[in-house]
Amino acid sequence: MTRTAALLGASLLALAMPATTWAQSTPAPITVPPLxxxxxxxxxxxxxxxxxxxxxxxxxxxxxxxxxxxxxxxxxxxxxxxxxxxxxxxxxxxxxxxxxxxxxxxxxxxxxxxxxxxxxxxxxxxxxxxxxxxxxxxxxxxxxxxxxxxxxxxxxxxxxxxxxxxxxxxxxxxxxxxxxxxxxxxxxxxxxxxxxxxxxxxxxxxxxxxxxxxxxxxxxxxxxxxxxxxxxxxxxxxxxxxxxxxxxxxxxxxxxRPVETPRTQPRLVEAFAPNVPLPAVAAIYPGVKASDPDAAALEVLSGIMSRGDSSRLYQALVYESQLASNASLGSSTLEEDGSVVVSATVAQGKAIADVEAALNAQLDRIRNEPVTEAELAEAKTEIVSSELRQRETASGRAFILGRALVDEGDPRAPDANLAAIQAVTAANVQRVARRYLDEQARVSVRYQDESARPSGVAEDSWKNPAPMPTFVTVPPAILPANELLPEGQRMAPPAPGEVRTVAAPQIVERTLSNGMRLIVAKSTDLPIVNAQLVIGGGAAADPTERPGLATMTAALASQGAGDRTAPEIARTLEALGANIGGGAGADATTLFLSAPIASADAAGAVLADVVMRPTFAEDEVARSRTQAVNGLRVNLRQPGPLASLVLGRLAYGAAPYGAPSSGTPDSLQGLTRDEIAAFHARWWRPDNAAMIVTGGMTPDQAVAFAERTLGNWTRPAEALPVVANRAGTPTPPRVVVVDLPGAGQAAVAAAVRGPRRADPAFYPLSVVNSIIGGGSNGRLFQEVRAKRGLSYGAYSSLATRVDGGLLSATTQTKNESAAEVVALVLAEFDRLRTEPVSDTDVTNRETWLTGSFSRATETTGGLGGVLAEAVTNGLPLSEVEAYPERIRATTPETVTQAAQAVSADGAYVVVVGQSAMFIDALRAAHPDVVVIPAADLDLNSPTLGL
Missing domain, CATH: 3.30.830.10 (Metalloenzyme, LuxS/M16 peptidase-like)
Structure with a gap:
């Protein structure tokens, strides 16, 4: 029997956003279409x-x-x-x-x-x-x-x-x-x-x-x-x-089901592990199952405590005191039980005890003082607007439904939960805080580097002292095992059916009076808008001695602008269900604004201040610099990210593309407020920018929105700046090992230089890349994972850059097999140069590429990203339609020709891991390999400090 469920009739779930002291306009309700x-x-x-x-x-x-x-x-x-x-x-x-x-x-x-x-x-x-x-x-x-x-x-x-x-x-x-x-x-x-x-x-x-x-x-x-x-x-x-x-x-x-005995006294767990750059702390409390009536109040509590930059934990521990590099409170609800986990990573030079004290103060506050109506409204709006974004695609809606069926056994639960969120009161939040954030049921955790372990403390000191439950024993199988049928007896998969065409979004372009390009593409009927601002220059414009300047400028722009402080910007946006973000890529700085259409103008006013009137206050510069350095310290202890940074230096050397766009701890420590303000004044200008508006706005609405938001952005009289020779002269290929003590795996990365994104050679090389390492049908995945089980995944990518990117292969494996994986990767770099590919192979990979492209343009943010890439690389907007055609135009002959640019002899190779476990085998194949201790690695230097 079939039943149709159109929940809440044809109505929309709506959250009316109460006026706050931060939003200067009367907010309209955010509507969420029911499942x-x-x-x-x-x-x-x-x-x-x-x-x-x-x-x-x-x-x-x-x-x-x-x-x-x-x-x-x-x-x-x-x-x-x-x-x-x-x-x-x-x-x-x-x-x-x-x-x-x-x-x-x-x-x-x-x-x-x-x-x-x-x-x-x-x-x-x-x-x-x-x-x-x-x-x-x-x-x-x-x-x-x-x-x-x-x-x-x-x-x-x-x-x-x-x-x-x-x-x-x-x-x-x-x-x-x-x-x-x-x-x-x-x-x-x-x-x-x-x-x-x-x-x-x-x-x-x-x-x-x-x-x-x-x-x-x-x-x-x-x-x-x-x-x-x-x-x-x-x-x-x-x-x-x-x-x-x-x-x-x-x-x-x-x-x-064993009965979970309520904890009646707190417990402290001290844990130690290798390769931990900064200590971390946590507090664990019992929570509730997904269907519990208190789940909604706990979700709102979590939003107040740690959702967004205006949240209590971020403000108290990260922003104001700078005790922690991050802090969060999350309520995890499962089908039969749940938990509340509070955690923070201790900032460089700060004490674990001080971070724990600051966390405890915030937990006491949420238990003992009612939250404000503004905080309550802000948390609800953030939750509802996030749900709106998740429902943009059919796939997103399917996952929401599936999760509800698993967690609560009720397909109506997602819409009912939104209604429950809206009904949460300040008293509800305080009640669940007192009930579930129970200090007598708390497990406190301290997590530090192995070097801090006291003598005599066991490696498994972190283990729960409670006996592990005895789990079910599954009876033996009694059915005969299936076997793959001989090839001639197998049932063939059904053939594809009739193509169902979907109208492509119409792209409209305008130029505002101040010279800013405006590109509009209505991509959904949902009441959301995504505005991306692309500003030419990017990390390639960083001065040689200041890598990270463009990235820091982008990060600081929203940390105080116009007459709003950083906390006021965060509170305003979060109360509107909006968010602003972005950063500096190699060739451009990109900012985005995502908001419900109902609050687009109020959010756009904040974006205008961020773009045109950032204050770059000295205290904000110091705070952001410290946060960025703490983040880098963690990233530089992870094999994969570290290998990518080293690979960029090997491939581009002293050229602008060689420097890490995120900067280094040393370069960021030297940045000044004046340098940041000067970079902004030089590069952030309307005639060096394009705004791309996607989502539910019509072209006319989007044009009016752009004029209201950035129409009065003044164009300076000075000529546009230019970045010359971004990619530089190709450097000689090298094999470099970074010895990272305590690394639980080795990261392997290899790359060759690629063409400019606007070069016609980019398209056949994209097909080459997809054959080498695109998806699970890529040869790298098949050779490294499927055939040998040496990695969880092995892939390649072709970076898009104005002056020439990299075709890079990346994977991670146990330290002992690093040399073997390097050999497998380099073998695939050579294979296509001499081994012919069939029409079928090329067609299949073309279909995979065009299918990926189609999915990318299916979402509001994805379509905006594709258009932003076209703007950044100087491509016509017709690339949205031309890209699939150009990919499909490749042939086995053009693929073989493009593959001549990919060879093991011309590759840059980086391995990051515990070198003692693989260096002899790697050196046997590559006698010129250079080993750099991680502590001696200098990413500021084009030669890595060698």
């Missing part, structure tokens, strides 16, 4: 939700299984996540990796994820491939192949994912292990979703087959389809492919 869907349940228990949108350029197919980390068997933590990988790979009719191949060859994208409560699999493709995607999901549900080869490969990949996400980042262990293990005691949520290497290694293939039989079936699944499709045709395909899938006769194993 609309059709639902039916098949006889086998499969729930099907359809969310048709005839204006969408894509269709999203998602299957959500009611199985997650909480269902991991005893001694098999991380198993649901491991099986997420396994179920993506192989079926009776699809060889290993063929699902990803089908999706990318259709111009689509796919992924999967696992949480404590669920596992989901999803694809977004052009609408004509809907039937194909439905068929692949039915294949995975009914006919997966779980054999030894798949099991071994995916377990190896999951271990690399754990190393990349947990062991390599400075704070990976902090969030996943230390906070994770101490958030719950007896709860089913006690273990981490990603598990441990020890328990992954102890698993065998029989465990995987048993797990699949136990949990994966139509009755534990929900199919969600959203986008451009015909409802009747969808129903017929769902019946055809899913209707006959039977549920196993055995019931789903159910673990008896």
């Amino acid at each position: 609309e869907y059709n639902h039916r349940e098949l006889a086998n228990g499969l729930d099907v939700y359809a969310m048709p949108d005839p204006t969408a350029g894509t269709v999203t197919v998602q299957v959500w299984y009611d199985v997650g980390g909480k269902d991991d068997p005893q001694g098999r933590s991380g198993f649901a996540h491991l099986f997420e990988h396994i179920l993506s790979r192989k079926t009776v009719n699809l060889p290993y990796g063929q699902i990803a191949t089908l999706v990318e060859n259709a111009g689509g994208t796919r992924n999967a994820s696992t949480s404590q409560d669920m596992t989901n699999y999803y694809e977004t493709v052009p609408p004509q491939y809907l039937e194909t995607m439905l068929w692949t999901h039915a294949e995975r549900m009914a006919r997966p192949v779980v054999d030894q080869a798949v099991f071994d490969a995916e377990r190896s990949i999951v271990k690399e994912e754990l190393r990349q996400r947990v062991y390599a980042p400075p704070y990976g262990r902090f969030g996943t292990f230390v906070i994770g293990d101490n958030t719950f005691d007896e709860s089913i949520y006690r273990r981490s979703v990603i598990g441990s290497i020890e328990e992954l290694d102890s698993a065998v293939i029989e465990d995987a087959r048993a797990f699949h039989e136990a949990y994966y079936r139509p009755a534990t699944a929900t199919l969600i389809v959203a986008g451009n499709f015909d409802q009747a045709q969808l129903d017929a395909w769902v019946d055809q492919y899913f209707g006959d899938i039977e549920n196993p006769a055995r019931p789903v194993p159910v673990m008896t």
Whole structure:
């Protein structure tokens, strides 16, 4: 039986924004269209939700299984996540990796994820491939192949994912292990979703087959389809492919839920780990499940405490006292339980005790003093405007629905939760603060570098002293294992259907009287607007001795402008549901304003001050400089980001593109207020800028908005400045290792110089790049991850720059395999020069590129970004339509010709990791390799200090 749910009728959920002392105009309500869907349940228990949108350029197919980390068997933590990988790979009719191949060859994208409560699999493709995607999901549900080869490969990949996400980042262990293990005691949520290497290694293939039989079936699944499709045709395909899938006769194993004993006295956890640049602290409190009536008040409390720059924790710990480089309070709600975690990273030179005292003062304040009506209104507006943005695409709406079905079992929950948010009062916030921020139930955490560990303190000192619960034991599999059919017996995937065309947005261009370009493209009917301001120059305009100047100028512009201080700017924007951001890229500075149309003029007035009248107050310069340096200290201890910075210096040397756009601790410390103001005066001018307006405004509305916002921006009399020779003369290729003690993984990066973005050679080289390392069908991914399990992912990219970018390959692997991965990457750089490619290979990669481009233009911000790139690189606006045509015009011959520019002999190579674990093997292949201790690395120097 089918029912249609048009929630709240045809009405819109609205949040009226009360007038505040910060907004000088009468605010209008923000409207959020309710979720609309059709639902039916098949006889086998499969729930099907359809969310048709005839204006969408894509269709999203998602299957959500009611199985997650909480269902991991005893001694098999991380198993649901491991099986997420396994179920993506192989079926009776699809060889290993063929699902990803089908999706990318259709111009689509796919992924999967696992949480404590669920596992989901999803694809977004052009609408004509809907039937194909439905068929692949039915294949995975009914006919997966779980054999030894798949099991071994995916377990190896999951271990690399754990190393990349947990062991390599400075704070990976902090969030996943230390906070994770101490958030719950007896709860089913006690273990981490990603598990441990020890328990992954102890698993065998029989465990995987048993797990699949136990949990994966139509009755534990929900199919969600959203986008451009015909409802009747969808129903017929769902019946055809899913209707006959039977549920196993055995019931789903159910673990008896242990009762979580309320904590009645606080506990302190001290943890130590390698490669931690700044200490961190946390406070963990019990929370609520997603369906709890108090969840809305806790979300508003979280918004007041840490959402945006006007939040209490940011203002008290980061902005005013500068004790911390970041601070947050988050309420995490799961299906059966929840938590509240407060955390902060201690700023350089500050004391852990002082940060804890400042956190405690803010926690006491929220418990003991009612929040103001202005704070309450601001938090609600931020939450509602964020929800509005998430509902812009069919894919976004599908994920909102899926999450609600998992967390609350109610498709109406997202709209009901918005209504509950609106009903929260100041008294509600204080009540939940007193109830849940209970000091007797608190677990306090201190996280420091290994060097601070006192003698005699064990490595596992962070572990929860409560005994780990005993989890369910899954019965052995009894069904015969599936096998891949011989090639001649396999069922072929359904062919693509009829193309469903969608009208492209009309692009309108104007020039204001002050010389500023205005580009408008109405891209949605939602009441949101996105305005991007592109200012020529960018980081390439930084003086040689001042890398980071353009970036710092962009960051400081919103830290005080006109007659508003930095906190006043933050409060004004957040009360309007708007935000301003941006930064300096290589060739341009880009600022963006995102706001509901109802508050666009009030937010635009703030943007006008930020652009035309930034104050660059001395205290703000000092504060932003300190925050930026603290951020850099963390980034320079992460293998991947550090490898990218070193690679830029190797490739461009002393040329403007060689300097790190973020600056370095030394260069930022030397920046003065006068230098920043002079850079702004020189480069920030209307005749060096273009405003791009996308979203729900009509062209006439957008022109009027731009005139009101920046029409009186005065053009100076001086000639426009110019940056010369941004890329410089190519430097000789080199292999450099940065020895980073304590690095949990090694980052590998290699690159060759590429053409200017406006050069016709850019298009065939884009196809070359996609063959080498584009997506999961790229050769790097196949060689490094799929065949050998040496990395969680390996990709390449082609940077777009005015004077020539880089074709770069990047990956991370365990330190021991770094030399092997370098060899694999360089082999792919050479392969296309001599190995012919087929028409089919080229066409498939063209489709993947054009599909990615199409998805990028599907969102308001994405379309604005594509137009901003065209402006930055001096391309005509017709590039939005011309790009797919030029990509499709490549041939095997032009690909081979373009590939001659990519070679191992001409590559710059960087490896960042614990060099003792791979240097001998790397030096055997590259005798001229240079090793630089991380402590001696000088990114200010074109030679890196050598």
